[in-house]
Amino acid sequence: MIRENQRFLNHLNMLLDGLLVFIALPVSFWLRFTLFPGVPTVPLIRYVQAAAFLGPGHVLLYAFMGLYESVRKKRLYRDLGGIVWANTLGFILFQMSLFLLRDVHFSRGALVIYFLLVNCLTGGKRIFVRKVLYRFRKQGYNQKFVVLVGAGPLAKRYLAELERAPELGLTVKGYVAGGGERLPARKKLGDLSQIESVLERSRPDEVVAALEMENYAHMPQLIQACEKSGVRLSLIPFFADYVPARPQIDFINSLPLMNLRRIPLDNLGNAFMKRSMDIVGSLLLIAATAPIMLFAAVGVKFSSPGPVIFRQKRVGLGKREFYMYKFRSMRVNDSSETAWSTDTDARKTRFGSFIRKFSIDELPQFFNVLKGDMSLVGPRPEVPFYVEQFKEEIPLYMVKHQVRPGITGWAQVNGLRGDTSIEERIRHDIFYIENWTLLFDIKILFMTLFKGIKNQEKLQ
Secondary structure, three states: OHHHHHHHHHHHHHHHHHHHHHHHHHHHHHHHHHHOOOOOOOOHHHHHHHHHHHHHHHHHHHHHOOOOOOOOOOOHHHHHHHHHHHHHHHHHHHHHHHHHOOOOOOOHHHHHHHHHHHHHHHHHHHHHHHHHHHHHHHOOOOOEEEEEEOOOHHHHHHHHHHHHOHHHOEEEEEEEOOOOOOOOOOOEEEOHHHHHHHHHHHOOOEEEEOOOHHHHHHHHHHHHHHHHHOOEEEEOOOOHHHOOOOOEEEEEOOEEEEEOOOOHHHOHHHHHHHHHHHHHHHHHHHHHHHHHHHHHHHHHHHHOOOOOEEEEEEEOHHHOEEEEEEEOOEOOOOOOOOOOOOOOOOOEOHHHHHHHHOOHHHOOHHHHHHHOOOEEEOOOOEOHHHHHHHHHHOOOHHHHHHOOOEEEOHHHHOOOOOOOOHHHHHHHHHHHHHOOOHHHHHHHHHHHHHHHOOOOOOOO
């Protein structure tokens, strides 16, 4: 039943997308000449005719870009990012078509409104549909039935994750495991040697293999049984803790190689876009914050003896050391390279406490960004003393040095600043590194404006 429902939902999804794209262009015409009265150079009927081609064209484009695949395990921001990218490509193709038809002169204002409107309509529809499906699935409807293979730690971890995400609509019918293995409160459907007959009886929508390393000898039999039954098979590798969010698969002839730590910023195009945004952004921000920096410099100079700018060694991209700039917020001391700054640090001056409270002390780091030592967004850099300590104590700590450190980051906008859990910070940093997009950077910058500038430190 789930397959028939999925096909029906996909067809309905495609029909709604086509309809929304179709109405977007005539509505844009109406908005343009209602809000800004004037004489249109092209009548409404021409917009309707163009929309009749745009609707099916966008649906085909969405299909080619995989936007009608199951969204159960796809993050919302990826789905919305795909929609914006597809609509942008469709808009460019539309513009090229209008250029070739030189006698057609659509209103530029109407086309701008159309581009914004089609993104809002198709993106908003996806948000609405996803919310509705999540609510139905939490109530037990639209379920996808799974047979779990394995009963060890990986299988238990899979079940725990499903319990935390009922909106996915995945229901485990039972499990298959070795003779003595058991999962509490779950129905055992058979042993590993009986997998083929289990699939014939239970007819699941999906099989999830969560075999521990010692049971991997059964994997060929499991794959063969799933292919024979026509059931989709998903694997949780026994080395799951080391697999990144988007692993890269390469081949040497027919031999697959999984690159465990390939990240989006390894791509030269992505790296160029990020660096370009850093250069332009840092120049604009230096100009915009120059009066604040002048005020801070004067305040630091008169608050206590010592330099205005505090330079401290930090570890950055490729584990290279650089000097990070800040307005000095503490009295000159001998432990600046090793001592951990705390909320009630006695070394802070009263003015230093103020500029730290509102992150004014970090404004000189825009010059670090301009130099290329840092980025506007990225994991926060640490002093060498703590890098040497944390790399031995915290798993995956050194992964953060595969990208430029940032002034702000995903961990910071989620409240992990100052004296907070290093493990949680690293978890957020790795999520950022493995899921980087330019839109993700922009999102973090906006979040910083609204919730990341003022921190939890107390004024002294």
